Amino acid sequence: MVLLDIDYVTEGEKAVIRLFGTYDSAGTSKSIIALDRGFLPYIYVIPHDTKACQEELKELEIEKIELVKRKELGKPIDVFKVFFKHPQDVPRLRDQIGDMNSVYEIREYDLPFYRRYLIDKGLFPMGQVEIHGKCILASDYRGCKADEETCIFVMEQDPHLLESEFPELKILSFDIETYNPKGMPRAEEDPIIMISLSSNHGLRKVISTAQSEFDFVKTVATEEDILKTFVSYVKKENPNLIIGYNSDNFDFTYINERAKRLSVPLDLGTDGSSLKFMRRGFTNAALVKGRVHVDLYLVVRRYLQMDRYTLERVHWELFGVDKEDIPGDKIFKYWDDGGEKLDLLFKYSLDDAEAVTRIGEKMLPLTMELTRIVGQPFFDVARMATGQLVEWYLIRKAFEIDELVPNKPSASENSTRRGKRASGGYVKDPVKGLHENIVYFDFRSLYPSIIISKNVSLDTLVEECEEGSCHVSPEAGHLFLKEPAGFVPSVIGNILNERMRLKTLMGKASDEREAQLLNVQQEALKRLANSMYGVYGFSRFRWYSLECADAITAWGRDYIKKTMKRAEKFGFKPIYADTDGFYAVYEENKLQN
DNA sequence: GTGAACCGGGG
């Protein structure tokens, strides 16, 4: 099956992992929920005093303790792996353990349970996963309200990742229109008048309380029926992905509020569960179990550099085609006017949903690849900043080599770090005037190259070293061992090697589709490699290091200045430079000198 | 100059 999503539920005192998947069976996609009751939460405890620590730990309400060998900045270390009965025991007990006299430090105490599971089992969402067990009808499985078509496995063995093709997923886009004559829509007063649907399998539908000649309009009696019909379409289409534009904070929030007032159940999940909202800081993320809800606004904002991100602007940027638009504050008038105006409103509404489908087809492959590389759920990856992606990638890589993950900085540690910022890139003030014959020298891969060639890493940074065995950074003179390869440099090295391999394959690719797929994959790797520098420079990151960040930018400034000097000898006069590149004008007459 | 407050997308 394709692994779409993961979470856990509590049965009695135990946490049960649920893997949500899909597979094609005779042309129709089936939803699967696989249960794993055999995984326990744990943290690492680095003792001061091994014996005393073991004695003290035994006093606590924990499941079991193991003494295991791990690595700390590449050096072997013996640590306790302390297992708990339930993930919710961890926050309570970890502080107690951290405060014990016999304990030096606790580690990996804040990794969400389902993420820990994916890493430890070597599973990658959006990849093919093999599970072992027999199918139980949803109705025979207590505690689950799933449809009969949903198959529930209780796993008997660990699941396995299979080498996989790019999964063909069913995607449903949606968009709502509201009747809001007074300013922005208020869910307590303004009804939903349309819900538009569009899928990558040919569905085009507007559900509304208004009549229409258009065959794509499905007219129902009440707003209540709009919502009920929406739910039944989702169940019938059974999409793997649901996408919207600003749907985390607008469409789904609004639908949820109206459905609550009208007592319409929003049981959209493949397990029969209702639409849920997760607080993510000050904003929401809308969650449908077993289907991945993606808010394209967040994805687009991350990958496209624009000054505004309205649906119209994004559509224009991606396709160069203007989209029909009715200003938000005029929609109620088009509705009231009826006739041709109402026709336009129907078209506009459907076009919005179809624009979401088009934007999704363009933007989601990259997110899909990042999901398969980073190995965290698509839902999370679609909402993660690139820095977070890099961190979760590194956490998985650290696990693979038994390296302990550094802790997140405390609030005070974070503010100390903020206080002393690493020096930035080199900036040359622009030469005033209108320039012609401009060339741009691209340095975007400079930082990853520096990290690799200078072996810039926490585990290679030393106070002193023998003559010739270290790289010495310009200005501050930080020392990095030339051998062995550091953790982050080797991770970046592997990413870039893999990227080169894919680019070679791309050149040999027989058909267009294959080449496009390889291109997205190598783009995802490039993105990851180029974001890697951030792990040293961003204060709230686990692998933060002022010395590493500082050394990288110092080498960067050194390189860019040297390159500019060299360019000048060839007749290129630099007119502006900032961090990762510089602009120059070509002056032919200067070449003779 | 500094830190607090505000803002995005959506109708």
Added chain:
DNA sequence: GTGTACGGTTCAC
């Protein structure tokens, strides 16, 4: 949920 965005700009002093 082993949780609490984010980064940029403007405002107020």
